[in-house]
Amino acid sequence: MQKELRRYLFIGDFDSFLLGIFSKRGEVIWVSSLEEALNQTGNFSVIMIDKRFFSPELTGELSAHYPQTPLIVSNGEPMQEPPPSVRFVAFHKLLTDEIAREERLARTELRVEELRRVHANGKKMLILLHDHPDPDSIAGALALRALLKRNKQTAIIGHLGDRISRPENVAMIELLEIDLQELEMKQLKEFDSIALVDVQPTFFGPGLPPVDTVIDHHPLVGSYEARFKEVRAEEGATSTILTKYLRASQTDISERLATALLYGIKTDTVILNRDANPDDIEAFTFLYPLANLGLLRRIERAEVPPAEIKSLGQALADHWIASDIFFVNVGRVDREYLIPKMADFGIQVKDVEWSVAFGILDKTHLIISVRNVGYVKSAGRLVRELFKDIGSAGGHRSAAKAVIPLAKVRKAIGKGSQDAIKKWVTDLFTKAVTEKPEEDA
Ligand SMILES: [Mn+2]
Structure with a gap:
């Protein structure tokens, strides 16, 4: 298919820079009055009208003379109510947006x-x-x-x-x-x-x-x-x-x-x-x-290995909800991902704002995985404040994790039984979540 030659008719006061850009894409004809505009021969791809030249009568005459040609009004601020089939485009804004984009890329x-x-x-x-x-x-x-x-x-x-x-x-x-x-x-x-x-x-x-x-x-x-x-x-x-x-x-x-x-x-x-x-x-x-x-x-769609379905089921059985926090004790695991998976599940429970899943990995570390609904305190900051002194902890606004050596857990709570850990985690999070809100978001 032969490429159609694009022809642009500009009416009014336009920046030569803009005309230059259009001349790269086709033929540009630039006139300064309606009369001149109506005297052109042939058709145009689009007619650009300087906003100061715009009036319903002028666009009416142009539409009659050049039917099927889109009219675009530009320069100045957007029009309140352009007549149907007349569009407004602020070229100066397009150009500054483009320049800002290029500036960002260059940076x-x-x-x-x-x-x-x-x-x-x-x-x-x-x-x-x-x-x-x-x-x-x-x-x-x-x-x-x-x-x-x-x-x-x-x-x-x-x-x-x-x-x-x-x-x-x-x-x-x-x-x-x-x-x-x-x-x-x-x-x-x-x-x-x-x-x-x-x-x-x-x-x-x-x-x-x-x-x-x-x-x-x-x-x-x-x-x-x-x-x-x-x-x-x-x-x-x-x-x-x-x-x-x-x-x-x-x-x-x-x-x-x-x-x-x-x-x-x-x-x-x-x-x-x-x-x-x-x-x-x-x-x-x-x-x-x-x-x-x-x-x-x-x-x-990588699936959970069948052997682990049982662990997931058992883990879920040991859950409780306190102060809109879903807690689940995953117990001992050899594969860490079971813990965040349970935390992901917990945050889907109705009316829950926080989900805390924890378990013991390789008999050496307590892993705590935290999720929240996103419009409450930052999960990352909360776990850092709670655990930074005894383990590594951090994350994002709505997802976070802490890894604490069991020895440090025992030191903090005096013992390392599952029941003791459950009580410790429940108390820590219930208190931290319900405490006065943090200053900034
Ligand atoms: Mn990342």
Whole structure:
């Protein structure tokens, strides 16, 4: 099909910059009176009228003379009630929006350059995740590696801590063929540079070598040094931050990477419900057409192994509700994911505002997983205040977690029986949740 030549008729006072933009797209005819406008030959794709020239009579005559041609009124403030078939477009606003967008992209691109300089040298870098990597952190790591134009030989993605157990995460790693390494603290000094993704140095406690980069969306915890720091608590996912980086630097996004990032944003924001902001939605919309949705469905429907259904059933039996908090004691588990799964379930119970699931992992640690409805106190802040002195604790506004060595629990409550722990957790949360509201949101 032959491409149609676009012709634009401008009536009135328009900026030459704007006319220049349109002349790149077709023929521009610019007149300063209605008479001249009516004397043109041929048809136009669209007629633009300066708002000061606008009147119902003028648009009436133009419509009669050029039937089927859209009329667009521009310049100045939007019209109260444009007549039917006449539209208003504020070009100056479009242009300033466009410039603001480009400015944001350019700023982000400069950040990417800075980040690339930090990791330009050094043969082997480490992208370190938290101890129990989730889809957002794994996707973030893949994105950082692509952004730095490194591969699995020159940028290792690793974590301390145990094998990954949550079925969806296992499926993600298998189906996207992600090479994730289990490391020990003493191995970290073998790397030339370290970037933390979806986590901050304070999470690891002492023993962590100096890190070069921190990219995270959890609130800033403690103080630490890093050559490159991007900690944005307003974003719902680390994948969102890195998607912006990839877009601004026009880095190629493979189908595999897009699928990972999409899944990361989806899980960290619970399908754009929890803690999602417009950036998350924009990143999601951008990634959606690039991702392999068939693969994503296979990752998401990863099921609970049959042997564990019994544990889930038993866990649910030991639940109670106090002060609109759903508590569930999951008991002893070898796979941590059962605990957050129970917390996710609990928050769906009618009239519940908080859900607290806890259990003992590997006979050594008490894991507490917390969810809330989102419009109450921040879950992350609450668990930090409760447990920061005896374990590691943190999270988001509506989802948080604490990991406490059993020895510390025994020290805090005098004993370590299930009943004692149940009473301790119930009392702590009931008191913390019902206490006077915190100052800011
Ligand atoms: Mn995250």
